[in-house]
Amino acid sequence: MREGTEPISHMARLLLGRVFGLLTGRRTLYAEDAAARYGPELARGRRSVFVRHLDCGSCNGCEIELSALVNPLYDIERFGIRFEASPRHADVLALTGPFTRNLETAAYLTYAAMAEPRCIVTIGDCAHDGGIFKDTYALADRPAFLEQAVVAHVPGCPPTPEAILRALAQQPRGTG
Amino acid sequence: MADIHAGIRDVCQGEVIELPRRDGRERHFVIENGEDLLRLSQWASQHDYYFCTMVANDERLLEDHIFKLYYLFSAPDGFLVTLEYPLNDPLHPTKYPSIRPSFPSVEPLEHRLYDTFGLSPHTGEVHSGTLLHTPYPPEYYPLRQGRTRDKLEERARAYSPPTHSASAIEMPEGMLAMPVGPIHAGVIEAGCFQFHLAGEVIEEVRIRLGYKHRGIEKLFQTSYTLERGHELAERVSGDASFAHSMAFCHAVESLAGVEVPLAARYWRGLLLELERFSNHAGDIAALVHDMAFELLASELAVVREQTLRLNQRVCGHRLLRGVNVPGGVHLLHRPHLNDVQRTIETLAARLLNLGKSVLEMPACRERMVNTGVLTCNEARTGGATGLVARASGLWKHDFRLRHPCGVYAIPALALADELRHTVVLSDDDLPSSIHRRVPIYLSDLQGDVFARLALRVAEAETSVHLVARLVAALRQKGGRSEPLVVPLEKLLRAVPNFEYGIGYAESWRGEIIYWLMKGPRNTIFRCDLRDPSLFNWTAMRQAIIRKPDPRDPTGRRYLENILADFPLINKSFNLSYAGHDL
Numbered sequence: 001m002r003e004g005t006e007p008i009s010h011m012a013r014l015l016l017g018r019v020f021g022l023l024t025g026r027r028t029l030y031a032e033d034a035a036a037r038y039g040p041e042l043a044r045g046r047r048s049v050f051v052r053h054l055d056c057g058s059c060n061g062c063e064i065e066l067s068a069l070v071n072p073l074y075d076i077e078r079f080g081i082r083f084e085a086s087p088r089h090a091d092v093l094a095l096t097g098p099f100t101r102n103l104e105t106a107a108y109l110t111y112a113a114m115a116e117p118r119c120i121v122t123i124g125d126c127a128h129d130g131g132i133f134k135d136t137y138a139l140a141d142r143p144a145f146l147e148q149a150v151v152a153h154v155p156g157c158p159p160t161p162e163a164i165l166r167a168l169a170q171q172p173r174g175t176g
Numbered sequence: 177m178a179d180i181h182a183g184i185r186d187v188c189q190g191e192v193i194e195l196p197r198r199d200g201r202e203r204h205f206v207i208e209n210g211e212d213l214l215r216l217s218q219w220a221s222q223h224d225y226y227f228c229t230m231v232a233n234d235e236r237l238l239e240d241h242i243f244k245l246y247y248l249f250s251a252p253d254g255f256l257v258t259l260e261y262p263l264n265d266p267l268h269p270t271k272y273p274s275i276r277p278s279f280p281s282v283e284p285l286e287h288r289l290y291d292t293f294g295l296s297p298h299t300g301e302v303h304s305g306t307l308l309h310t311p312y313p314p315e316y317y318p319l320r321q322g323r324t325r326d327k328l329e330e331r332a333r334a335y336s337p338p339t340h341s342a343s344a345i346e347m348p349e350g351m352l353a354m355p356v357g358p359i360h361a362g363v364i365e366a367g368c369f370q371f372h373l374a375g376e377v378i379e380e381v382r383i384r385l386g387y388k389h390r391g392i393e394k395l396f397q398t399s400y401t402l403e404r405g406h407e408l409a410e411r412v413s414g415d416a417s418f419a420h421s422m423a424f425c426h427a428v429e430s431l432a433g434v435e436v437p438l439a440a441r442y443w444r445g446l447l448l449e450l451e452r453f454s455n456h457a458g459d460i461a462a463l464v465h466d467m468a469f470e471l472l473a474s475e476l477a478v479v480r481e482q483t484l485r486l487n488q489r490v491c492g493h494r495l496l497r498g499v500n501v502p503g504g505v506h507l508l509h510r511p512h513l514n515d516v517q518r519t520i521e522t523l524a525a526r527l528l529n530l531g532k533s534v535l536e537m538p539a540c541r542e543r544m545v546n547t548g549v550l551t552c553n554e555a556r557t558g559g560a561t562g563l564v565a566r567a568s569g570l571w572k573h574d575f576r577l578r579h580p581c582g583v584y585a586i587p588a589l590a591l592a593d594e595l596r597h598t599v600v601l602s603d604d605d606l607p608s609s610i611h612r613r614v615p616i617y618l619s620d621l622q623g624d625v626f627a628r629l630a631l632r633v634a635e636a637e638t639s640v641h642l643v644a645r646l647v648a649a650l651r652q653k654g655g656r657s658e659p660l661v662v663p664l665e666k667l668l669r670a671v672p673n674f675e676y677g678i679g680y681a682e683s684w685r686g687e688i689i690y691w692l693m694k695g696p697r698n699t700i701f702r703c704d705l706r707d708p709s710l711f712n713w714t715a716m717r718q719a720i721i722r723k724p725d726p727r728d729p730t731g732r733r734y735l736e737n738i739l740a741d742f743p744l745i746n747k748s749f750n751l752s753y754a755g756h757d758l
Contacts (some may be wrong), residue, residue, distance in 0.1 A: 053363045057388040060754045061414030061495055064458075066363045068484070073476035085361035101311040101332065102387045103366055106358050131409055135399045136391035137318055137328035140311070158414065160494065 003176035036047055048080035049171050051121075052090035054110050057133075058097030062124040066094065068161045070073070081168050087113040092171050093149075094164075098126040098133040104140045111146060120149045125157045178223045180205070187215040195260075198433050201579065202678065204258045210273040210298075213261050215350035217247070221278040225257070226250040227559055229706040230285045231691045232293045234321045238674060240264075243295060245272055246691065248678065250578055256678060260550045263295070270295050275733050281559025281711050292319040292393070307386045307757065310337045333655045344389075350374060352384070354739070358387045363754035369742075376738040381720050383713055386758040402428050402668055402692070403502055405700060406472030409690070410497045413707055415757035418451045419683030421500035423705075426581065427679025427690040428502040439653060440504035440539055443589070445583030446516070446646040447487075447496050447505075449639040452684040453520070454483035456636040463629055463747045464534055467543050472530055477594055479527045488520045504661035516534040519646045524640040531633035532614045535626075544626035548745030549735050550719040551623055551726050560715035562686015562708045564749060567631045568623035570598045575680055575687040587651060591642055598638045599631075613637060623719070625748040635684075668698050676702075685709060685752065716749045 034075070053125055069076040084090050087110050099107065111118060125131035130139055156168045180203060184192050190209030197204050207213050220228075229247040234558055235244050240262060247259040264274055276282055279345055287306040289295045294317040296302045297395030308316055313335035318328050323687060345353040357368035368384040391591025409424035410417045422444055436444070461476035484494040490511040491499045499505050534540050550560065555568035565573045576584045577595055584591050593610065600606055600615045616634040621627045671694055679690040695701030720742065727734040737745065 011469035036715055055364070055366045055388070056357065057366070057390055057757075058410045058754070059414040059417075060365055060752065061411070061417070063363050063365060064414055064495065068477075068481055070363075070482050072474045073478055073481050083363055097388070098390065100388055102309045102392055103358065104311060106366065106387070111361050126411075132408060133390045133392075133395065135325060136395045137325055137332060138389050155496070157411070158495070 044123045048082065049092055049168055050082050050090050051092045051094050051168060052084050052087045052110070052114070053094045053096070054107060054168070056095055056097035056103050056107055056127070057100035058124060058126065062096035062127075065158045065161050065164060066096070069165060074161050074165060076165060076168075079165070079169050082167075087111070088115065089171060090114055091119060092168065093118065093120045094123055094168070095120050095127050096123045098130045098139050099142050100138050101140045102138075107146075111149070117169060118149050119151045120146065120152055121171065122153045124159060128153050128155065140145060178225070178256070180220075180251060180257050183216055183223065187219050190214040199325075199430055200585070201254065202256045202258065204260065206260045206262070208262060208264065210261070213247075213259065214273050214275060214278075214617040216259065217275040218278040220249055227275075227279040227281055228256075228687070229689050229691065229704065230289070230318075231702075232284055232289045232295055233693065233702050233705040234293065234319065237321055241691040242269065242731045243293065245295075247275070248689065248691070249562055250575075254579060256579060257287040258678075268298075269724055273298055274301070276301075277560065280557060284710055284714060291316075293317055294320070295368065295636065305386075307389045309386060318391060325394070327657060345370070347372065351379065366755045371739060371742070373739060376740070377722055377736045378720055378739060378742065379722050381717055383717055385713065385753060386757050388754050390758065391750075392758045393703055393705065396700050400700055402431070402698045402700060403665060405703070406502060409705075409731050410500075412705065412758065413709075413752040414495060414753065415455055416451070416683040416685060416688065416755070418496040418500065419681045419688050420445055420705075421497075422448060423679045423681040423688040423690045424692075425500050425502045425679065426681060427677045427692045428664065428668070429677060430679060431671055431677030431692060432502075433457075433671075433693055434503065434664065434667060436504045436662060437658060437660060439650065439658055441583045441586070442646050442650050443505045443507065443660070444500065444655070445644055446650070446700060447491070447499060447645070448550055448683075449642045449683065450483065450490070450520070451496055452481055453524075453636050453639040453643070454487065455638070455684045456632040457483060457523075460527070460531055460534070460629060460632050460636075463625070463744065464540075466743050466747050467540055468582040469534070469537075469538050469540070472534060476527065476530055477525050479530075482519065482523055486516065490516060501661060504659070505724075506661060513647050513651055515664055517644065520640055520643050523720065524637065528613050528633065531636070533632065535614070535630055541626065543744065545624055546735070547625045547741050548553050548719040548737055548748060549622065549624045550715055554718050555623065555715060558715050558718055559711045561711050562682075562684070563628065563631055563635065564685070564712050564715055566599075567621050569618070569621045571618065571621060575682040579680065581680070583646065587600065589645055591645065594638055594641045594645070598634050610641075625744055628748040665698070668694070674701060683708065685750075686712065705758070707758075709755045712749060712751050713756060716745070716751065717747070720745055
């Protein structure tokens with residue numbers, strides 16, 4: 001079922017959810033709605049995932065989809081997922097791009113600034129193995145310690161917001 | 177008279193050879209004398225020529241055995257003029273005369289050529305490290321022919337860059353240096369800004385880019401053919417995927433000398449306008465978000481998201497990738513025109529309502545008016561382009577009008593009429609066939625954040641009108657059986673090697689230009705591409721720094737921006753880092 005094609009039933013569902021919530025005093029209206037749409041795993045965890053985005057030379061396509069997650073149609077914060085301004089606060093590093101030489105140092109510093117345990121989710125084909133940019137001179141090798149920190153990969157060029165959302169929601173959550 | 181022949185007759189003393197071009201809208205001259213080149217470029221700058229790009233080419237293995245430079249200008253009379261300058265001085269095979277005095281916008285290109293080719297102007301005013309930072313060995317010059325990927329890789333691997341201890345930035349008394357980046361506090365691309373602050377006022381900003389350098393030009397040449405290069409072109413700058421692939425395809429098609437089928441031209445125009453609409457909606461949303469009007473920003477973000485979903489329904493990809501192919505467009509199924517028409521109408525109504533309320537809201541005007549001013553003069557001399565130039569009052573600067581190609585060149589559709597009335601010159605001037613729901617007047621275009629926002633709203637409206645016309649044209653055409661793609665492979669094989677083709681498309685940021693030289697067996701011998709962001713980064717610095725207000729006759733008033741204005745100015749330009757870094 002494609003979203004946006006049947007706005008009326010979507011609205012009706014939201015409305016029903018709201019009435020239900022008011023009657024029963026449950027506060028996770030959106031999570032209920034999300035469970036219906038994205039599967040139960042998203043609604044399962046009630047703790048938060050703080051995500052720091054790290055651009056390692058992407059084409060900006062993955063950034064477009066990451067920023068789309070904040071808009072009201074995905075509204076990622078209802079799942080407790082938040083984009084953080086500082087790697088110090090982050091549970092997960094969302095890495096995009098093929099890892100260019102010029103960004104190597106900055107990427108290490110960002111990773112090192114995270115608190116342990118550090119997790120990386122690679123987003124987009126080129127963050128996996130260089131993707132379409134695999135054969136250029138401008139890519140650096142990702143060192144083993146970064147590779148080991150990768151807990152999930154979201155394929156796609158760019159992946160859809162839903163795919164990213166699913167991957168982020170399944171990550172180990174912080175204590176917050 | 178702005179005819180280039182008149183210029184050559186007037187100022188050139190040495191021999192200038194004109195070579196024929198297949199496309200009647202292009203002209204090509206070979207200038208062997210450096211002095212002539214300088215004089216002619218000065219003449220061109222006085223006659224309202226726009227400097228498009230400078231392409232370097234390593235032709236040392238070809239018949240001439242030298243480097244060559246190709247200067248590309250857009251002439252006011254509608255011609256694309258190429259000036260070819262061979263670097264034929266045997267004593268200085270890598271030196272060329274700089275046209276910087278007449279076209280200051282060439283500066284970032286000169287720095288770039290120094291990094292990638294090792295070419296430098298006679299005056300020597302270039303520095304390395306704009307694209308290739310410290311991790312690269314000196315004299316790397318990746319775009320020279322014969323430097324294969326393996327050799328380059330090996331050299332970079334063997335090189336251990338010098339370790340610098342962090343040194344304090346020297347600043348005058350009372351000033352503060354504030355470096356920001358390259359990793360920013362948000363979901364943004366990577367780039368470094370160094371602000372010089374006096375109190376809160378930004379006196380100067382140094383913009384350092386190149387972090388995302390992926391070696392795309394080399395990759396085109398080593399791993400792609402003319403028939404497949406569009407796949408990479410789509411991934412140069414993700415938000416302008418369609419415009420990039422369209423410009424690439426245009427270059428290949430002009431090389432092959434074909435015009436794509438009519439229906440394909442309609443689709444290309446339609447999708448280009450959809451891309452423009454979605455990005456303008458996103459930009460307006462981001463600007464409003466930065467002014468802390470969250471409710472409006474959320475509504476606008478929904479408009480953008482719905483446009484991306486429309487893209488998905490039309491061609492199967494939210495960023496319109498995989499549609500353009502050299503020779504036409506590739507659609508999985510014929511999309512429902514009703515869906516396109518109805519969705520875009522609904523979204524436009526919402527966008528224009530919201531945009532209008534933002535433009536009229538006093539609190540927003542207070543933030544935007546006189547913030548980040550790029551004056552008309554600065555825009556012209558600095559070579560600013562696209563929406564940024566238009567918002568500074570150069571409202572005719574649009575490649576869809578200057579050099580119409582594809583669907584914009586079809587007189588029956590009269591798309592140029594719509595485009596010309598994006599900015600309302602006066603209410604009497606508006607023909608009855610054109611209706612503007614949010615009219616923007618020329619007096620609004622003062623080059624500040626407000627002007628850029630207003631123009632985004634106006635251009636989004638124009639795009640909707642263009643989409644409506646194209647949908648009507650496609651509906652009229654009907655013809656389901658007509659193919660959307662012409663096969664190019666054989667045609668391309670017939671083109672002599674080392675012929676070049678120019679392709680361009682007016683993306684939502686400004687014109688994207690591809691310069692392709694064919695190699696043997698349909699390979700790409702040289703691909704040079706210029707994203708509009710390249711020139712506009714310089715323009716953005718101009719808009720941020722403290723400077724005398726040109727509108728004040730006493731010269732005592734200054735245009736100033738404080739640090740908190742920077743995010744707003746940055747969003748109002750919304751330039752591509754990836755497109756700049758390549």
